[in-house]
Amino acid sequence: QSALTQPASVSGSPGQSITISCTGSSSDVGGYNYVSWYQQHPGKAPKLLIYGVTNRPSGVPDRFSGSKSGHTASLTISGLQAEDEADYYCSSYTSSSTYVFGTGTKVTVL
């Protein structure tokens, strides 16, 4: 199972919106609504931001939103803040009953 494809880096200024894409196939992203997104700051464990494509766990700001179209899922961060600077990973359930992560995206707040 190959890693899902994400852009290596995305940047934006404070207050702007950015979108991170996550491209897979019909065997993962395109076939199931079990896409999740994680935020990871350096030296820390990942934190769940989005599950089930669009759902936010309690405590996650509504600036973070998820969507999916075909084989590509997306995470949008609205009103970008300095603390949003981190690495972001998508994840999907697969047809093999396994999970796969994306390649990761480094978000820089300019």
Add this chain to the structure above:
Amino acid sequence: QVQLVQSGAEVKKPGASLKVSCRASGDTFTGYYIHWVRQAPGQGLEWMGWSSPNSVDTKHAQRFQGRVTMTRDTSISTAYMELSRLTSDDTAVYYCARETIGTGGMDVWGQGTTVTVSS
């Protein structure tokens, strides 16, 4: 507030085996999948496998076929991940993470266990 507390850092020789523990504090594992995820230095997250709430069913990524075993001891709310025939490529931070059934999202993570494989 549930926490997952993992065992401490380890240094292993090539060819050795590794066993990492993950204890639930403030809750049990009942009703949750436990995933194992690793991250090599400077690299991304890699999913290794999961153990199901029934403590019997497990599934792992194909690349770990024959090398990984995931178990649970529900009496002490602890999950274990064993990895055999270690090589330097297994040097990584290993995480356990909890998934509530039906969500597909890993909502609680352990603090990570740093494993170094070196001769």
